[in-house]
Amino acid sequence: MRYLRLVIGGLIVVAALWVIIGEQMSGASANAVVNAEVVTLRAPVAGDLTVEDRVLGARVEQGEVLARVEDRLVDNVRLSDLQMEQSFAETELTHATERLEAAKQARDRLAERSASYQDRRVEELATRLEFARERVERLEAGNVTVEADTETGGSPAEDGSDTQSADEGGLTLTSARERVAVLEIELAAARAGVYLGDGYNDAPVSEQLSMQLETDIAALEADLVRAQERLDAVSARVDQSRVRATLAGGGQLSSPVSGLFWEVLQADGVNVQRGDPLLRILDCESLIVTLSVTERIYNDLTLGQSAEFRMSGQSDIYDATVTRLAGSGAERIYGNLAVAPSQQHLERFDVTLRVPALNQDSELGCVVGRTGRAFFERRPLDWVRSVFG
Known part of the structure; x- marks a missing residue:
């Protein structure tokens, strides 16, 4: 009986060690974050900027007017x-x-x-x-x-x-x-x-x-x-010149996507030049997950590989797919994304995941900035998580 207890105890220790080592050694990310593309609106002409009164982070729909640029000195002589x-x-x-x-x-x-x-x-x-x-x-x-x-x-x-x-x-x-x-x-x-x-x-x-x-x-x-x-020829030229004069005189700036009012780059009432960045809109229909992993895990990943993503504080597991492997020091690829990488992130190897459920689940909303973890291998306790999830 004593030997039986020793055997059972040894098996329990071995199982515990297997679980601990398996959980720690499985491919997982340290810092995954929900990210999205940011669209920059630029001035179509030189003129005075008028920005609609709107709170940062407010919801905007595609085609909604956000600002106006008007050139009161446009040349209409022609x-x-x-x-x-x-x-x-x-x-x-x-x-x-x-x-x-x-x-x-x-x-x-x-x-x-x-x-x-x-x-x-x-x-x-x-x-x-x-x-x-x-x-x-x-x-x-x-x-x-x-x-x-x-x-x-x-x-x-x-x-x-x-x-x-x-x-x-x-x-x-x-x-x-x-x-x-x-x-x-x-x-x-x-x-x-x-x-x-x-x-x-x-x-x-x-x-x-x-x-x-x-x-x-x-x-x-x-x-x-x-x-x-x-008369027809002159009328056609008048229409073309009127369109050019209208474009040269400025007009409304509408949101090209549905998302969030993210950033104001120019103050209301200032005079801007053609091509100046004015506003940034977060595209909530382009949600992705950006994360970093160790070199060992990075070298085992391939494009199109399946993965799992879980947001912090939640038990829901979302299926994901590896869509980009940018490597280390991938700071430049974040120029058009909402959440910039940390210094610790840049010291590791950058990976991007596509998580379709984030764009399809209307209850989640635009969860840009939410953190979590991504997993690339099966873990010993996945069956327990599936039972209690």
């Missing part, structure tokens, strides 16, 4: 010149439109007069043809006197006789028939829009002017197109 040129182009377009409308109205009035002239001319020729045919019928019947046909060119006999001679009657009938044929030709031509006769052209003055106006209207339409194209 924009003013282009706007004046745009006004001239608009005036030219208006005049071109008015001239075109006036020409079209004049053409329509002349077209109405031409149509009215054609109707009256056709009516006149039809009437004259009707009477000319009646005259031919009467001449063919032989019951018309020479005086009755004075329009056809006949003349009364010089001896006062009331009847025509046979020769005179034949000439008068031929002349009358000729007149009918001519009137028929003139009437057919008039109905076709062509006017025959002595002393005028094949179209009345109103129709000739209307045709001239058609040529003028074509030229005016071309002028209108050119005026519109010129």
